[in-house]
Amino acid sequence: MNAEIIAVGSEMLTPFRLDTNSLFLTRELNQLGIDVVRKSVLGDDRARLTEALREALDSSPLVLVTGGLGPTEDDLTRECAADALGIGLHRDDEATEHLRQWFARRGSPMAERNLRQTMKLDGAELLANGMGTAPGQWLATAGRILVLLPGPPRELHPMFEQQVLPRLRPLAPPVAFFTRVLRIADRGESSVDEAAAPIYRRYQNPQTTILASQPHEIELHFRASAATAEEARRLADEVAEQVAQQPLLAPAVFSRDNEPMEAVVGALLQRRNETVAVAESCTGGMLGERITAVAGSSAWFTGGVQSYQNAVKIELLGVSPLVLKEHGAVSEATARQMAEGVRRRLDSDWGVSITGIAGPGGGSPEKPVGTVYIAVTRRGGETLVMHRVFWGERERIRRSATQVALDRLRLALQAASHESASAQP
Amino acid sequence: MNAEIIAVGSEMLTPFRLDTNSLFLTRELNQLGIDVVRKSVLGDDRARLTEALREALDSSPLVLVTGGLGPTEDDLTRECAADALGIGLHRDDEATEHLRQWFARRGSPMAERNLRQTMKLDGAELLANGMGTAPGQWLATAGRILVLLPGPPRELHPMFEQQVLPRLRPLAPPVAFFTRVLRIADRGESSVDEAAAPIYRRYQNPQTTILASQPHEIELHFRASAATAEEARRLADEVAEQVAQQPLLAPAVFSRDNEPMEAVVGALLQRRNETVAVAESCTGGMLGERITAVAGSSAWFTGGVQSYQNAVKIELLGVSPLVLKEHGAVSEATARQMAEGVRRRLDSDWGVSITGIAGPGGGSPEKPVGTVYIAVTRRGGETLVMHRVFWGERERIRRSATQVALDRLRLALQAASHESASAQP
Numbered sequence: 003m004n005a006e007i008i009a010v011g012s013e014m015l016t017p018f019r020l021d022t023n024s025l026f027l028t029r030e031l032n033q034l035g036i037d038v039v040r041k042s043v044l045g046d047d048r049a050r051l052t053e054a055l056r057e058a059l060d061s062s063p064l065v066l067v068t069g070g071l072g073p074t075e076d077d078l079t080r081e082c083a084a085d086a087l088g089i090g091l092h093r094d095d096e097a098t099e100h101l102r103q104w105f106a107r108r109g110s111p112m113a114e115r116n117l118r119q120t121m122k123l124d125g126a127e128l129l130a131n132g133m134g135t136a137p138g139q140w141l142a143t144a145g146r147i148l149v150l151l152p153g154p155p156r157e158l159h160p161m162f163e164q165q166v167l168p169r170l171r172p173l174a175p176p177v178a179f180f181t182r183v184l185r186i187a188d189r190g191e192s193s194v195d196e197a198a199a200p201i202y203r204r205y206q207n208p209q210t211t212i213l214a215s216q217p218h219e220i221e222l223h224f225r226a227s228a229a230t231a232e233e234a235r236r237l238a239d240e241v242a243e244q245v246a247q248q249p250l251l252a253p254a255v256f257s258r259d260n261e262p263m264e265a266v267v268g269a270l271l272q273r274r275n276e277t278v279a280v281a282e283s284c285t286g287g288m289l290g291e292r293i294t295a296v297a298g299s300s301a302w303f304t305g306g307v308q309s310y311q312n313a314v315k316i317e318l319l320g321v322s323p324l325v326l327k328e329h330g331a332v333s334e335a336t337a338r339q340m341a342e343g344v345r346r347r348l349d350s351d352w353g354v355s356i357t358g359i360a361g362p363g364g365g366s367p368e369k370p371v372g373t374v375y376i377a378v379t380r381r382g383g384e385t386l387v388m389h390r391v392f393w394g395e396r397e398r399i400r401r402s403a404t405q406v407a408l409d410r411l412r413l414a415l416q417a418a419s420h421e422s423a424s425a426q427p
Numbered sequence: 428m429n430a431e432i433i434a435v436g437s438e439m440l441t442p443f444r445l446d447t448n449s450l451f452l453t454r455e456l457n458q459l460g461i462d463v464v465r466k467s468v469l470g471d472d473r474a475r476l477t478e479a480l481r482e483a484l485d486s487s488p489l490v491l492v493t494g495g496l497g498p499t500e501d502d503l504t505r506e507c508a509a510d511a512l513g514i515g516l517h518r519d520d521e522a523t524e525h526l527r528q529w530f531a532r533r534g535s536p537m538a539e540r541n542l543r544q545t546m547k548l549d550g551a552e553l554l555a556n557g558m559g560t561a562p563g564q565w566l567a568t569a570g571r572i573l574v575l576l577p578g579p580p581r582e583l584h585p586m587f588e589q590q591v592l593p594r595l596r597p598l599a600p601p602v603a604f605f606t607r608v609l610r611i612a613d614r615g616e617s618s619v620d621e622a623a624a625p626i627y628r629r630y631q632n633p634q635t636t637i638l639a640s641q642p643h644e645i646e647l648h649f650r651a652s653a654a655t656a657e658e659a660r661r662l663a664d665e666v667a668e669q670v671a672q673q674p675l676l677a678p679a680v681f682s683r684d685n686e687p688m689e690a691v692v693g694a695l696l697q698r699r700n701e702t703v704a705v706a707e708s709c710t711g712g713m714l715g716e717r718i719t720a721v722a723g724s725s726a727w728f729t730g731g732v733q734s735y736q737n738a739v740k741i742e743l744l745g746v747s748p749l750v751l752k753e754h755g756a757v758s759e760a761t762a763r764q765m766a767e768g769v770r771r772r773l774d775s776d777w778g779v780s781i782t783g784i785a786g787p788g789g790g791s792p793e794k795p796v797g798t799v800y801i802a803v804t805r806r807g808g809e810t811l812v813m814h815r816v817f818w819g820e821r822e823r824i825r826r827s828a829t830q831v832a833l834d835r836l837r838l839a840l841q842a843a844s845h846e847s848a849s850a851q852p
Binding site: 013014015016017018019020021022024025026028029032037038039040041042043044045047050053054057061211213215223280282284285286287288289290291293294295297298299300303304305306307308309310311313314317318347348349360361362363396397400 | 438439440441442443444445446447449450451453454457462463464465466467468469470472475478479482486636638640648705707709710711712713714715716718719720722723724725728729730731732733734735736738739742743772773774785786787788821822825
């Protein structure tokens with residue numbers, strides 16, 4: 003089954019706003035085996051919206067419209083849908099009563115224009131809105147389904163999940179879907195595809211999609227369909243596992259369950275009952291910010307030092323002034339002393355440091371913009387320092403540095419766990 | 428003049444990708460006085476794309492299409508445009524020669540399928556692509572303009588600016604535009620609108636738009652049109668200035684030139700030749716990360732301490748264990764000692780601290796999730812501590828805390844500058 007999505011609202015035809023509801027709806031529809039074949043954004047313009055609805059209803063069996071259901075004169079979705087279908091629009095008594103109660107509970111008077119929201123397309127069912135005043139509508143007519151939904155996500159999401167999904171499910175093909183997501187760190191999109199394509203190209207089911215989701219992170223989505231969810235999962239995993247075990251990719255696959263890097267590192271630390279501290283120069287706090295984006299991170303993150311100026315590196319981290327003078331703040335020696343210093347000062351099991359030149363200024367022929375040193379050290383263990391030159395603008399370089407630092411920590415944690423396991427009798 | 432934008436590519440009909448090119452194109456078109464009346468996304472489907480192009484060319488005088496110009500069989504934009512217009516498509520010799528040279532310069536053989544890219548709509552002008560292999564096309568026919576553009580932004584942007592804008596400008600209405608943007612911190616959208624609407628509603632020109640762009644930040648856009656750019660600017664500023672001086676809004680307007688908060692705070696510090704240090708608990712580094720997102724921030728940011736665990740607050744910041752025990756880590760007293768401690772330890776002019784409960788766990792009836800204390804201290808000056816309860820999920824609470832902390836620092840810096848100015852003889 004195919005669907006079209008129409009988003010209504012003049013603000014989405016400005017340079018400032020995108021229609022993001024369609025991402026949510028597409029994910030939900032795809033799970034039912036329904037493909038989205040067209041998405042449109044239209045303004046609050048009666049003639050254009052009516053024409054667009056007519057075209058959509060002519061060419062797709064399912065049309066979802068978001069927005070334009072509010073109480074103001076700009077909210078035209080109901081009227082345009084009635085015109086497009088050539089049907090009437092009449093006040094619904096139950097909805098009117100419901101709306102009066104909604105305002106009464108809040109102790110505020112109801113402006114008359116709110117009654118616009120109780121106008122129902124002939125033959126439609128109203129979809130109650132638990133989070134706002136505008137009900138949605140579901141209309142099945144002449145082999146076509148038209149669904150009107152409110153624009154605000156916090157109203158749209160529960161309405162779709164609780165009232166649209168149950169109505170759609172019996173109409174969707176009797177097929178179950180499962181998507182396995184591999185996340186891969188620090189490999190280019192083309193090198194991932196080169197390694198993975200010879201495997202996934204042999205299969206029509208699952209369908210494989212490759213996505214460069216953020217700097218130094220590639221996602222592979224394996225979406226399988228089958229008669230049962232278990233079978234779809236087996237099909238997706240059969241291919242995903244082969245790809246995950248491909249020798250060039252295996253060490254870089256950090257998640258098979260779509261967890262972000264921060265969560266993977268956090269889980270590894272928590273499992274080992276260990277802690278990490280960070281020392282950040284050019285990233286200014288981004289590494290700590292990412293680690294603490296995971297709820298419960300106080301169990302494994304002690305803290306860190308944003309050692310932006312050299313005096314802070316010396317005072318708080320114990321970096322040697324001589325090292326700074328001889329090698330510079332952006333150097334292997336400084337990165338090493340930063341990681342070791344913060345680990346010791348914060349009495350943590352692991353220490354990670356980043357020092358580099360994020361640009362746009364500050365580069366030199368020897369150390370161009372993008373030059374970054376990353377160090378990972380371990381209590382009673384050695385310190386590994388890595389030298390990289392990242393491309394892109396300031397924000398991308400900083401994001402890349404934190405991603406690679408987290409990935410290095412992940413690899414060190416996995417190696418440590420492997421050692422411990424081997425050391426068991 | 429009205430325009431429609433059609434983005435072509437099946438990846439934009441998945442739950443993972445949006446068409447963001449349309450934001451760039453809309454901004455550019457609006458600057459010429461051209462309104463976008465519809466945006467569509469279509470997949471690589473010949474029948475649907477042809478039909479969509481036909482509809483668009485029927486209803487709008489200007490149609491821009493992005494994507495689908497590459498060398499593969501999925502790239503159907505050229506063929507569909509020819510079908511929609513009922514015209515021919517023929518190989519262009521100059522483009523063919525250009526393409527051969529492009530591959531020769533790179534020393535790589537040219538696959539035959541690349542020649543698809545040299546097929547030109549009858550009557551069209553090719554738009555050279557300096558960043559890739561697919562030329563764009565400009566076709567003016569029967570009172571309609573059709574522009575085909577490549578999908579990758581780094582190819583699209585220069586082609587639009589260098590080759591489409593000069594062709595569009597003579598056709599656009601002889602009107603100049605200017606947009607003034609006010610950025611407002613720490614006020615709700617409805618309270619900003621309540622204060623601003625009585626002023627801007629009195630004007631048709633400029634048009635005013637209110638945008639909640641991020642937590643604790645509202646933007647007001649005043650877009651004026653006039654015969655000259657100077658006159659448009661005068662019209663926009665006439666209204667913007669009245670709004671900016673509205674007593675309830677004035678202290679909250681942190682930028683009249685669209686600079687982000689981080690840049691405003693950085694400029695204030697640089698002008699005073701002063702430095703700031705940060706102590707972060709629940710934000711884990713986000714405050715430092717935001718301050719250092721501004722290039723050149725080493726001139727005013729000394730560094731900071733991510734004092735996530737209490738031991739770090741005690742050891743590195745000198746927070747009293749007794750205070751932690753009696754008041755807790757999330758308290759006015761702890762916030763005060765964190766800010767004062769980091770300022771002193773890092774020998775900075777200003778110190779800013781954040782301590783709070785970002786959730787989802789860790790809340791209590793006395794200190795619910797979202798409770799945050801923010802302190803700002805000054806060398807030789809007093810320490811101001813603020814207590815707030817932010818709503819939303821973990822990331823929103825953390826983002827809100829850094830935004831309000833930066834805004835408090837901005838207000839303190841402005842007050843200090845005002846003092847210095849008054850103290851002058």
